[in-house]
Amino acid sequence: MQGWKLDARLSDEGDLPVIADVDVLVVGGGAAGVAAATVAAEAGKSVVLVEKYGFCGGAAVAGMSATICGLYLATDRRSQPEQVVYGFTDRFRSRLAARGGLTKPQVYGKTWTSAHDPLMWRETADELLQQAGVRIFFHTAVTGVLMDGAVHRGVVVESNAGRAVIRAARTIDASGDAAVVARAGHRYVFGDNGKIQNPTMFFRVGNVDMDRFLDFYGDDTICPPKVTDAIVAARARHYDLPRQKIWIFQTTRPHELMVNATRLSGRDGRMLNVIDPVDFTEAEIVGREQVRQYARFLAEHVPGCENSYVVDTGVEAGIRQTRSIVGVDTLRNSDVLAARKRGDGICRVPWPIELHDGDRPKLHWLLDDYYEVPYLALVPESGENIIVAGRCLSAEHEALASARVTAQCFEYGHAAAVAAVMSLDDGTPFRKIDGGAVRAVMAANGSAF
């Protein structure tokens, strides 16, 4: 990291007020955190969820990542979508759909994905968490960790009310950035030897003539070659369009499209290290500028978009990858390529390796198959009473480019909560819990294996 030093271990909380003392603390209210907090509370544990924004959803909502990927098998046979991931993911999916917050599956290359409404995503999370009895602290950020040697005892939080402590018997780090793990000094890696996938600023456009748009673009959300050709040609006319293969989704609202097109790097062309606020700031500003360039391109070159306007962007630039923990086990690239199934697997992943690096994202499909993620990829190699859920799991670079999508993040949260409940009930450390036993409880909860 440039300039910012992370040093937040605290062994003595001094005079800080203790605002909660719970069985399970969940840090982060993205897909993984919402699942983890709901499942742990439904199992009868006292649960606090801490989220720095005023709403849940993380990359899916603040980053407006558009769709729930990772539910369906990819195939060369143009057939009906075959769903292979259930459990908490399907509970959330169906509640969101019941509110009208999810489109029908849309074609994405050889698979399908459904676009979600970011406001209804928030509301669905509010409903599940409240019904489960989770105590939520929005607008509260974790800034430090309470440690007793290697044992996690809770966190230090900050809000505009000041600094305080939350004590917890078990902590689930669902921050996406491994915020707790990093503050505790446990090992993590940063992309591929420091190289991470590029961020993207999402945006929505309204007032689209959908019939004319679909007639031109087709029903695959990955752009047809003629759009790529038009982007390349427009670049020569001084448009700033660094990415030439883009995705466009219909939303749940009439006449509206969600656009995944930008590719954010520094003004000097460098990779942005978005864990550092200096680079994150540059990503936001460059992102907004690039959104206008792509919106202008759509209006001038894509039929049906002539009178479109930008409705909004993500609340923040979408961050695909920052820290990945060094786990007791690691999801390997070879596990993905071999579609490896395993007795300690806690989630199926049928999503391709979708690597955003360079001017065209690279896709490696897993046809008619999936792999499974090992339980111990959620457990940091050092530290006790701590487990992670979500995109900061232990995974090699290309493997993470597949395993990070939303359907899977829900199930990682589900798995982490099941393990936390087991650990609380019989005192077994996370690292000694049998992944097969976690899988069995998840199956009883409706997950598919």
Ligand SMILES: Cc1cc2nc3c(=O)[nH]c(=O)nc-3n(C[C@H](O)[C@H](O)[C@H](O)COP(=O)(O)OP(=O)(O)OC[C@H]3O[C@@H](n4cnc5c(N)ncnc54)[C@H](O)[C@@H]3O)c2cc1C
């Ligand atoms: C540009 C982009 C496009 C994508 N497209 C898709 C797609 O189309 N479909 C799909 O399924 N997936 C997509 N993804 C991936 C998917 O959105 C994410 O990987 C997934 O949502 C991550 O969920 P998570 O719960 O692990 O973490 P996050 O969603 O990142 O949630 C972490 C939460 O923790 C909070 N937090 C972080 N630090 C702290 C702290 N110190 N204190 C308190 N709170 C904290 C954050 O505010 C956030 O709410 C995309 C991602 C990006 C960036």
